Amino acid sequence: MSDSPRAPWLRGIAFNPAAPSDVLIRLLDRAAGESGLRMCEGRALPDAVVDAALRHPDPVVRRAFARNPYVDPARLTPLATDPSGIVRAWLAGGPRGYPRRVRPLPDAILLALLTAREAGEDGKLTVDEIVAELDSSRQIPLSFFRSMAGRERPELRVLATRRWESLTPDQRARLLDDPDPTVREAARDKNWATDPGQVEARLPSFSPRNAWVFATCALSPALIEQCFADGTEHLLTRNKYIPAHAVARLARHPEAQVRAEVATRPDLGPDLVAELRQDEHGGVRTHARLHTFIRTWAESSAMEWGVDHGPDCPCPIGEPFTQPHTDPAVGPSPDWFAACAVAEEPERRRVAASWPGLSAELVEALAQDSDEEVRIRLACHHPLAPPHLLTEVYVTRPAHRPHLLTLPAFPRTGWAHHIDHPDPEVRALAAADPAVPAPPLADPDAMVRRAAAANPNLTPETLEALLSDPQTAEGAAANPALPVARMHALLDQCLNSTSTPQTTAPR
Numbered sequence: 001m002s003d004s005p006r007a008p009w010l011r012g013i014a015f016n017p018a019a020p021s022d023v024l025i026r027l028l029d030r031a032a033g034e035s036g037l038r039m040c041e042g043r044a045l046p047d048a049v050v051d052a053a054l055r056h057p058d059p060v061v062r063r064a065f066a067r068n069p070y071v072d073p074a075r076l077t078p079l080a081t082d083p084s085g086i087v088r089a090w091l092a093g094g095p096r097g098y099p100r101r102v103r104p105l106p107d108a109i110l111l112a113l114l115t116a117r118e119a120g121e122d123g124k125l126t127v128d129e130i131v132a133e134l135d136s137s138r139q140i141p142l143s144f145f146r147s148m149a150g151r152e153r154p155e156l157r158v159l160a161t162r163r164w165e166s167l168t169p170d171q172r173a174r175l176l177d178d179p180d181p182t183v184r185e186a187a188r189d190k191n192w193a194t195d196p197g198q199v200e201a202r203l204p205s206f207s208p209r210n211a212w213v214f215a216t217c218a219l220s221p222a223l224i225e226q227c228f229a230d231g232t233e234h235l236l237t238r239n240k241y242i243p244a245h246a247v248a249r250l251a252r253h254p255e256a257q258v259r260a261e262v263a264t265r266p267d268l269g270p271d272l273v274a275e276l277r278q279d280e281h282g283g284v285r286t287h288a289r290l291h292t293f294i295r296t297w298a299e300s301s302a303m304e305w306g307v308d309h310g311p312d313c314p315c316p317i318g319e320p321f322t323q324p325h326t327d328p329a330v331g332p333s334p335d336w337f338a339a340c341a342v343a344e345e346p347e348r349r350r351v352a353a354s355w356p357g358l359s360a361e362l363v364e365a366l367a368q369d370s371d372e373e374v375r376i377r378l379a380c381h382h383p384l385a386p387p388h389l390l391t392e393v394y395v396t397r398p399a400h401r402p403h404l405l406t407l408p409a410f411p412r413t414g415w416a417h418h419i420d421h422p423d424p425e426v427r428a429l430a431a432a433d434p435a436v437p438a439p440p441l442a443d444p445d446a447m448v449r450r451a452a453a454a455n456p457n458l459t460p461e462t463l464e465a466l467l468s469d470p471q472t473a474e475g476a477a478a479n480p481a482l483p484v485a486r487m488h489a490l491l492d493q494c495l496n497s498t499s500t501p502q503t504t505a506p507r
Contacts, residue, residue, distance in 0.1 A: 012477025
């Protein structure tokens with residue numbers, strides 16, 4: 001099979017942007033193997049193919065489609081109650097490969113997964129295991145639990161308590177005093193982290209597994225002293241519940257990293273801020289200088305992220321703070337981000353560039369910013385980042401390439417001047433650019449040759465020759481200039497040898 005072009009043909013057709021629905025539906029045949037599954041999972045699909053995947057009798061096809069990040073997530077709704085628990089789990093787990101940004105699932109899917117009483121007919125997983133996949137997937141937006149807090153049905157208000165920290169203070173208070181005893185019990189069970197006595201009772205001794213408790217929960221004086229005694233006081237630097245005397249001890253800690261993290265706490269007193277602005281360590285002074293612009297913990301967290309992450313940071317991109325989420329417990333206001341965008345300090349402009357709600361005028365200004373990290377963040381985070389900036393960051397910062405390629409605005413043209421670039425990943429984009437008059441089919445790198453074979457400028461005669469060569473067959477089969485009749489003919493050769501091709505949507 002290694003000398004046959006059949007497998008490359010299948011892979012190429014599966015991702016051919018010009019392949020119509022009847023061609024793509026044929027790839028749902030079991031004989032298409034991994035190519036059909038990768039298609040279901042890894043590209044935008046026409047409605048007819050979506051319908052076919054949703055109704056497909058093989059759960060392997062449905063579970064691959066459950067991970068597709070390119071289709072309207074509302075179309076995935078039937079999979080939330082799929083007969084197969086594995087299909088539900090793949091939907092709950094989200095796209096493969098831990099992408100930096102994950103889009104939220106609609107409420108209908110979240111409700112179906114979180115309130116399910118059984119986990120599918122196959123009995124492979126439990127309801128709790130599926131919910132655990134969902135909890136760690138980053139597919140649940142803050143707005144979901146907030147909206148559940150006001151629902152009429154008590155079981156939905158109980159659901160709101162699952163993400164207690166995402167609720168507003170008013171919502172927490174109402175749930176703690178809810179008329180329904182099951183809601184009150186659930187709320188009190190989640191509210192333990194704000195009660196030092198309950199925290200200490202649940203935490204008899206420190207271990208690495210409990211680090212998050214010391215970083216986020218209300219601690220008794222005994223637990224705070226334990227941290228200082230054990231040398232784990234660095235866990236307290238961002239804990240908003242610790243008292244002023246503990247904050248002062250941390251602000252004078254011998255380790256510069258500890259002092260720097262404390263310097264942007266919104267509860268830091270002016271005397272300590274002034275002291276840290278004169279610190280011997282430059283990083284501490286930078287953090288302390290930014291304290292002027294911090295009033296809330298949300299602003300503090302955003303500023304910390306702006307200072308401490310370098311230009312090649314691949315950290316996940318969380319849910320953006322948008323207009324409906326301007327409560328200080330959730331995120332800084334749009335006005336705060338706008339002020340950061342025009343600030344003198346590059347750290348503040350980096351924070352602004354990371355927020356996708358900036359106006360087009362501010363985006364245009366930041367796209368020309370003298371600070372490279374500002375431009376990088378804008379390219380990775382803002383939907384209005386101009387194509388030239390996306391191109392610049394792709395060429396200069398390989399760490400961001402996988403993420404940039406997923407952006408809808410990422411340009412596929414305008415690469416011709418990079419045809420001789422030393423990096424083959426850059427040359428590959430240039431090789432596929434229709435503006436290139438002579439695609440580099442003899443490039444020493446196989447990836448570039450495949451990309452060149454997919455260039456729509458190739459003549460039909462050249463395309464046929466490339467289809468016959470296993471080294472370029474995949475790119476040629478993905479070429480949008482390939483006639484649809486030829487796509488079907490290639491599929492006939494690939495699929496007829498093992499099974500009857502499926503040319504209509506499966507029932």
